[in-house]
Amino acid sequence: MPGKMHEMKCVQANxxxxxxxxxxxxxxxxxxxxxxxLTSFYEQVVANKRMPFELPRISPxxxxxxxxxxxxxxxxxxxxxxxKELSHWLADDEKEN
Numbered sequence: 001m002p003g004k005m006h007e008m009k010c011v012q013a014n015x016x017x018x019x020x021x022x023x024x025x026x027x028x029x030x031x032x033x034x035x036x037x038l039t040s041f042y043e044q045v046v047a048n049k050r051m052p053f054e055l056p057r058i059s060p061x062x063x064x065x066x067x068x069x070x071x072x073x074x075x076x077x078x079x080x081x082x083x084k085e086l087s088h089w090l091a092d093d094e095k096e097n
Contacts, residue, residue, distance in 0.1 A: 011038070 027037045044052035058066070072079045080086045
């Protein structure tokens, strides 16, 4: 609540360094500090009892697809494009076991 002094709490978050740098430049440009920006964000969440912006809603299937695509991109899984490629991959896997 503005005007009333409360005990302070330190809030920590792990964020992408580039994102932080970009956001801090925006805060500076509009005359805010990271602390004042986060305080404003928290005040809006409390006042409206929700996020102060719309969040994209994705289905469980879309989320799974995103996770699988990221795992493929990270090299954790091999993307197979045809039955023939799948058969070779499975045959190679059986040889290793």
